[in-house]
Amino acid sequence: MIYSAVRKKNENDQDVDLEIKFNVGDLRRVLELGDDDDDPIIIPEHLCKGLWCRMGFTGHLNGKYLKTMFSKPYKFMIHYVVHALSHRKGAYDETSDYIMNIVTCLVLNRPYNVSQVIFDHLVDNIKGDKYIMYPNDDR
Template sequence: MVKIVEWDKTLKHNQKFWQTTKPETINKARGIPTTVRNKRVIVAEERIRNILKLGDNAQDPVILSKDDVLDGFRGMGYVGDFRQKKEIKRNGLTRDWRFIVHVIAMSIAHRKGGYDNLNLEWSGAMLNLCLNQKFNLSGLIFNYMLENTRGHTWAMYPRFIQMLC
């Protein structure tokens, strides 16, 4: 019973977060002023970076070109057609790489479902993470949070939202 009550609190907390968001430019930087646990908070890329401690920085790339992503995945043995849908399909990879795609899609990608593929942005993130190259993952997460403010997709990033305060 306790777990159901805690989950219910998390859902309400998450809904409240997305309902009170409105992106703004504050001191020449993009931010999302909102309410978290009845406190006024400004979510910005730097705040995400500090909380999640991903080891990235603002100068790292947030996106790779389609050609760079495709070349990297071809080096991993990818056999799918990337040019039509601009997504890496999990079944075009070997079993080991399929597992990594699944983990990224389930844990940090901007997904509500459909965990069998990764879009261009998350494919680039996976590629750079696997190759131990610099990538601005905090910036990518922040960009998707900005996108969520337009549609109030309140189911996204529930654990992270709890960490903001």
């Protein structure tokens, strides 16, 4: 749960603090990703690496995952997933583990808890903000 406060003017033109609570359920409801709390956020490594070999991956399976090392159709799909869901500011050729988990679930048509992953990265990105409070660090 993320707790925050927003200052706004009331009907008497006075500043009031409005408390806002935001959790993964709110994110799921707004984004309508169709996932569920019970869906996994970690896919077995052997499943991912086996699929990557079938997707034409030419690099080392224990090295960096570069989208240029996949066959053309999958490279195109990975490109869009990285740009849509990655929280990085550059180096879009390299994909992270959670992106490859999402790609694996998309290709295999398996459920995946994308909302939880987005929420976890949202919390990590805003930690340290002076307006955010984390009682017991409950996500």
